[in-house]
Amino acid sequence: MEQSAKIANRNSIIFALIYGATYIPAVWLLKHHIFGQHVSIIVAIVPVITFSVFIVKLIKAYAVMDEVKQRVQFEAVVIGFALTALLLMVLFLLSLCGISKPGWFGYAELGGYCWVFYYVGWFISIKKYGI
């Protein structure tokens, strides 16, 4: 079981790296408008596919974790989700007041904050369970 957990964990890391390797060039290509709209859509789909595969691998890795590690991941996701929801609510309310900073809180930045909040939750949880 420990061995299969290690393999599943390694697979999720490999696919995270593959996703990163497709996302960054795709963003660069799309920002610089190198291709026409049709090719750009295909370029945009590539990181979506690699991210989907990464998520599947991540879920498989979660399934073979021992119950302590599963609890850590669960609490990390709960904290990450709650903080992301809180940020979205604050941004929505501020936008109603006419205050918005799209440069800091665009779609790409919000995705980044989501991962930051997940790691905040993960850090809190590993401290709590001492692993």
Place this chain on the structure above:
Amino acid sequence: MKNTIKVERAKKNWTQADLAKHIGMSRQGLNSIETGKFIPSTVLALRMAKAFNTTVEVLFQLDDREG
């Protein structure tokens, strides 16, 4: 919840890594259970009791304040 995992391990002269391997979990996870930071599921508690040839009641006891 208190436990006697450390005592039972000592009787068998097992390290945390040895016991973790027997019950199919990570050493860090086992450490979390042994130090009382995480309460294991019934299945894992039974698996642990089986590895030590004892009962769950010997391994895990409620604190006085828990009833």
